[in-house]
Amino acid sequence: MAARRNDELAAVLRQCSLTDGMDETVLRDFLASGGVRRLRFVKGAPILREGAELRELYVLLSGGVQILKNTFSGRRILISEIDTPGDMFGEVYLVLRQRCGMTVEATRDTELLAVSSRFFSLDDGAASEAGLLVQRNLMRVFARKAYFMHSKLQVLSSGGLRERLIRYLFQRMTPDGTADLPATREQLAGELATARPSLSRELSRLEREGILRAEGKKARVLDMARFEEYL
Numbered sequence: 001m002a003a004r005r006n007d008e009l010a011a012v013l014r015q016c017s018l019t020d021g022m023d024e025t026v027l028r029d030f031l032a033s034g035g036v037r038r039l040r041f042v043k044g045a046p047i048l049r050e051g052a053e054l055r056e057l058y059v060l061l062s063g064g065v066q067i068l069k070n071t072f073s074g075r076r077i078l079i080s081e082i083d084t085p086g087d088m089f090g091e092v093y094l095v096l097r098q099r100c101g102m103t104v105e106a107t108r109d110t111e112l113l114a115v116s117s118r119f120f121s122l123d124d125g126a127a128s129e130a131g132l133l134v135q136r137n138l139m140r141v142f143a144r145k146a147y148f149m150h151s152k153l154q155v156l157s158s159g160g161l162r163e164r165l166i167r168y169l170f171q172r173m174t175p176d177g178t179a180d181l182p183a184t185r186e187q188l189a190g191e192l193a194t195a196r197p198s199l200s201r202e203l204s205r206l207e208r209e210g211i212l213r214a215e216g217k218k219a220r221v222l223d224m225a226r227f228e229e230y231l
Contacts (some may be wrong), residue, residue, distance in 0.1 A: 001064075003037060009031065009038075009113070009175070010027055010031065010063065010098055011025075012026065012059075012061050012062075012086055013030075013031075013059070013086065013087045013113070014027075014086075015032070015085060015086035016059050016088065016178070017141055018057075018059060018086075018115070018134055018135055018137050018142075019071065019133070019134075019137070020137050020139055021133050021136070021137070022058025022133055023131060024135065026130050027130075028127055028202040029129070031130065031142070033128070033130070035112055035115060035116040035118055035120075035131075036114065036115050036116070036119065037113070037114050037116075037158065038061070038111060038112070038113055038114075039058075039111070039112045039114050040109070040110070040111050040112075041063075041091055041106040041109070041110045041111075041112070042077055042106065042109055043107065043108045043109055043110075044105060044106060045103070045105065045106045045110075046103070046105055047065060047104040047105060047106060047110075047112070048090065048100050048102065048103060049100065049180070050069075050070055050101060050102055050103045050106040051099050051100060052100045052101055053099055053100075054090055054093045054099075054100055055092045055094070055116060055117055055118075056089040056092045056094065056114040056115055056117065057088055057089070057090045057115050057117075058088060058089055058090050058112045058113070058114055058115075059086065059087070059088045059112065059113040059115065060082055060083070060084065060085055060086065060087050060088070060089075060110070060112060061085055061111040061112060061113055061166065062085060062109060062110065062111045063083075063106060063107070063108050063109055063110025064081060064082060064083035064104065064107040064108055064110060064133050065081070065082050065089070065104050065106050065110060066078060066080070066081045066082075066085075066105055066108055067079040067080045067081070067082070067089065067102050067103070067104055068102065068103040068104070068106070069101075069102055069103070070103060074099060076103070079102060081107065083143060088141075090104075091097075091138060092145075092198075094117055095117075095138060097143075097216070099124070109110075111188060117132070119131050119133040119134065120132070120135050120138075125214050142161065146163050151214075154167060154171075155168045155171070155191075156166050157191070159224035161192065161194050161199070161202050161230075162202055162205075162206070162230055163200060163231075164192050164193075164194075165192060165199070165202060165203075166207075166227060166230040166231065167231060168191065168230055169219055169221075170227075173221070176218045176223075177221040177224060178218055178219065178221075179190075179218070179219045180217060180218065181214065181218060181219055182215050182217075183217065185199060185200060195217075209226070210222055210223055210226075211223050211226050211227055212227060
């Protein structure tokens with residue numbers, strides 16, 4: 001039973017950017033080290049509190065979590081949800097040695113793999129092969145996040161809502177003129193820093209003008225020349 005469970009765990013970790021490049025031997029050493037542990041949470045349980053000092057980063061094995069931000073007035077704003085096995089969170093605060101700036105809660109029964117900073121730290125000497133790979137992979141994660149933030153800033157600094165929306169779609173567009181949309185209009189509105197009704201009105205106007213059509217999780221450009229006028 002334990003061997004089967006480890007095989008299942010290894011299958012999840014092969015989808016995680018943290019373990020990219022690890023062969024079977026190194027992955028087994030990673031799992032057998034004292035620097036990783038499994039954690040389980042029931043639905044609604046707190047995982048991280050805002051202001052906490054992190055000593056681990058977390059990889060989602062099963063279930064899901066939501067990332068929340070507390071406002072000064074006491075409201076809680078949903079920042080994002082994580083529900084794909086292999087995704088991780090908490091690494092930025094851990095590596096920068098800053099207190100956690102978010103609250104994380106389980107959206108359903110959830111299992112995580114917690115990876116201690118001591119596992120890949122060089123403070124106490126040379127890290128293991130797995131630890132060195134984790135260090136390298138974290139650098140790549142940070143590079144991708146920096147690129148993502150650069151792209152998002154380009155969108156948010158594009159002027160009006162129409163320009164922001166069109167630049168957002170352009171960054172995600174495939175050669176056939178289609179782009180994937182978030183699962184809900186609320187999520188897309190959050191990406192564009194606008195209200196959902198305003199987004200819906202702008203999408204309707206673009207459709208009436210024959211520039212694009214948005215259906216479900218896809219948007220298709222109908223008039224590329226007019227679409228590119230707003231880039």
